Amino acid sequence: MKNPFPSEHFETRAIRTQAERSNHAEHSVSLYLTSSYLFDNAEHARALFANEQEGMIYSRYDNPSNDEFVDKMNLLEGTEDGVATASGMAAVFGALAGILSSGDEVLACRSLFGSSHQVLTQILPRFGITSRYFDLGRPELWESGVTKATKLVFVETPTNPGLDLIDLEFLAALCRRNDLILVVDNCFATPYLQQPATWGADLVVHSATKFIDGQGRGLGGVILGKKNLIEPIRYFCRQTGPALSPFNGWMFSKSLETLAVRMDRHCDNAEFLARSLEGHRALKTLKHPSLPSHPQHALAARQMKRGGGLFTLELAGGLEAGKRFLDGLQLCSLTANLGDTRTTATHPATTTHSKLTDDERALVGIGPGTVRISAGLEHHEDLLSDLLQALDGV
16 A cells, blocks of 8 residues: 555545555556466475465455445554455454354444344344343443443444444443443444544444445445454454445445545535424424434534434334335335445335334334435435425425
8 A cells, every 4th residue: 555645634645645556657547357366386385375475366355446445444544454344244253253253242232233133132142142132212321231241332323224422432441341242333423423443442344335336337345444453353254245346346445535525515414404403294294414403413413523414313103104205205216225325215124224113123223114314426406305295295
């Protein structure tokens, strides 16, 4: 990696850090679409496989395009090492399965993405790894939940889709006292708005599919953190194969060059829409971390640069009102993705969190009328007009 203009500023690091140029002196970094690499001779091949020399072997292991993406993410997150994966869920599963063993226990925040919940409750138990949830609203009880089997704490902040926050400084201190590994899903905030490692997180995971890509084009993920923890995760991922496509790695690395500009616009639009819609007669509640009405507004101001590009609505009329609202949207897209240039709307109870029971959804604040809005980059007045006409139709 080369950065000819070392800087403390996020935008400059994201734009000017890139892989070494080839002898063609290209300005935009090269894309390495290759599955394998040549060895100088038989001894060179042996030494690479024996880890006696550094070098490329196979793109399931390493690829220059993916390595640039990981190196840049480490620079932006303030982490030491990382592994790129084929999706965000591959990053979540790789981070957990790469360091946990039979008999270990995960302590997690109850409000998690639906697939993360399924990994914890349905998949990992098949291998003797158990999990328990703690109540986000009662942090004074978190430490009492630690047992001899607890090895790792896994959280999202802000959470999906409730946009609840977790005090990372407090949680990191708890983990240090109990010799636990703290893993933070930083997908909603991105490294531009929040760097969990600076607050004490050991590992940080992302779905690069979301804001990092920013245009709804490709799947990918990344696991970042302390080198001693990344090593077993790298081994696990190399053997099990959730490798990121080199094209997507190149694409994500280029996307990082505009992350700061895009996130500021996402936040501008989300804040404007949240302020404009709060108190609408069709809404039971509206949550965005930038609003003073958010119960953790002060924590958001301390822990995050801004409140993020998502806000959550709870339609007063429940499921049928939620359906009418979504069906009434004309500009916003109905899709399960987020972090796109285009504003998207999702009904968690019937899509992303549909595998949870009604009771499980209620415990994490997902009601039948909950709608998650990911503010895009369109003009804010056009977005407000679409949302208002859909709400008035309810």
